[in-house]
Amino acid sequence: MAHFIETDPQTLPENFIRRIREEWALAAATAGGRTNAMTVSWGGIGCLWNQPVAFLFVRPQRYTYQFTEAAEGFSLSFFGPGQFRKELSYFGTVSGRDEDKIAATGLTLLHHKGIPCFAEAETVLLCQKLYAQDLREDCALSELVTSQYPEKDYHRMYVGRILTALRREDTL
Secondary structure: OOOEEEEOHHHOOOOHHHHHHHHOEEEEEEEOOEEEEEEEOOOEEEEEOOEEEEEEEEOOOOHHHHHHHHOOEEEEEEOOOOOOHHHHHHHHHOOOOOOOHHHHHOOOEEEEOOEEEEOOOOEEEEEEEEEEEEOOHHHOOHHHHHHHOOOOOOOEEEEEEEEEEEEEHHHO
16 A cells, blocks of 8 residues: 655655646546546646646546536646556547546556545645636637637646645655
């Protein structure tokens, strides 16, 4: 069983732009006693309303959407460079509607402060959902609408207060 140490998110040395874009992360939420997760390669970490926050974007047709909508919080689990790439790819291409992706990949689901995350992760951000809003066509550059939303299936943006960061003990 992995042992995590709670850390102030403002002290993390990570380059989250690189980690999200190149290494990806798993976003996970629990609702109705079930957990679902999906791979993310878009998002951000920053400061909003004088708080450390994470930005998560989920399309409404994703199964994870209903979990994120119903849950009070979500996690972002980051794995080491090149680690678990096959599993992360699987989470991004297979729907949890069709099967239990967590069981299929063999990753270990944990709950910390009631928020799901993964024991194999190197760094986990536990977030309390503060705000959600659908992206809108009239607020985006037309080239983004054309290239990213040909089906008009705009993401919903979630802003989550980072309650704490978890670092796996053996990575410190």
